[in-house]
Amino acid sequence: MVTDGHATVALTFLLPNGSRVPIEFVIDTGFTGELCLPPEAVSLMGLPFRHDTSANLADNSEVLLPLHEAIVLWDGVERDVLIVATGRRPLIGTALLEEQELVIQFTDGGLVTIDEL
Helix, strand or coil, X not given: CEECCEEEEEEEEECCCCCEEEEEEEECXXXXXXEEECHHHXXXXXXXXXXEEEEECCCCCEXXXXXXXXXXXXXXXXXXXXXXXXXXXXXXXXXXXXXXXXXXXXXXXXXXXXXXX
8 A cells, every 4th residue: 555655565474483463564666675674673573683784875885784584474475585674664675576566556545566477
């Protein structure tokens, strides 16, 4: 759904403790990774740390950011994803949208659909 000019999609996380947590993500076509979550959310969900990864920011600076693993439901199927623990809002990047068609009705309340190609 489009809310305040942002295309959003809800993903359900399958946590290591067996619980399920739905989170609303903003689609960010400028982010080439899979998902970003604020570090506090990653910590609260207990997502396993994988390693630090280098990231190039909009000002062309390089930083190291923690990369975590998670399992989400993607179109009803469990999918392993990598989470960059950074920022203030959950973001979906283009790596998660690979081999998908993204259609956005850019009006408040508009539909966001993602279909496999």
